[in-house]
Amino acid sequence: MEQGSGKPLLPKPGNRKKCSNLGKHLPKAHQIRVPAHSPITKFKKRLDKRSKKRMETLITQKVSLVLWPIMAELDNKERIREQATALFMKYGVRSVSMDDIANELGMSKKTIYQFYSDKDELVDAVMLQEIQYSETCCEADRNQSENAIHEQFMAMDMVVEMFRSMNPSLLHDIQKYHPNTWIKFLRYKNDYLYNVIRQNMVRGIKEDLYREDINIEIIARFRVEFMLLAFNPEFQAKVKHSLVEIEEELILHFLYGLVNLKGYKMILKYQQERTKKTISNAKIK
Secondary structure, eight states: OOTTSSSOOOOOGGGOOOHHHHGGGSOGGGSOOOOTTSHHHHHHHHHHHHHHHHHHHHHHHHHHHHHHHHHHHHHHHHHHHHHHHHHHHHHOSTTOOHHHHHHHHTSOHHHHHHHOSSHHHHHHHHHHHHHHHHHHHHHHHHHHOSSHHHHHHHHHHHHHHHHTTOOTTHHHHHHHHOHHHHHHHHHIIIIIIHHHHHHHHHHHHHTTOBOTTOOHHHHHHHHHHHTTGGGOHHHHHHOOSOHHHHHHHHHHHHHHHHBOHHHHHHHHHHHHHHHHHHHHHHHHO
């Protein structure tokens, strides 16, 4: 109120503040503050969490409704391919029919044909998957290996793991009964695997583990060609050993032909480590 009068003191129109800001200009003693640990604050936080959780659940449900048919379809297609891979590896390609795959999966052959038009397409999908897996392993071996010889031993371990459960007739069946798939395998062998071997030889020479007088082009091509020797039916008939034993012997023979004296000692070192690991694993089993 004005001094000396009974009229209240009002702010001029131009000096009026918005209602939302009035509380900010009150003295702190008059401002209402809700304690952080008060029941009201805790209740509000619980409501916020519940609302957020319900919203997330609702979004998840909506996404699931959209993606479920797609995921289910992909899951079935992958199941068919994985089961076909297991059967082809165990029995060979020719001996396994679409009926066999359907029976193992507990589904009708008609369902399989919804994802793969015929056996050719399924064999092709299996081969593509195995090639991609092999390429991934080769890249990992190159990046994680200590040197070129170590890379060869890591590759040998991969081959052993793969060949341990592989039917010897697998590649022969593909070559004879699925020529289009065989062409893709040859492209992989002659291009990708050749370059992997070539790069390993260049690396070994730089690391002073391989002989400098190696003709890389000739030896790399030679290695690519004789890696299929173990799958030759005539060779298998004359050599009474498993795929694993044959391939291990061929890899070591090839490796001994590459190395100098320093590399030779390195091979012995990795062989000893590998033998100890094999014995240790056998004891665990």
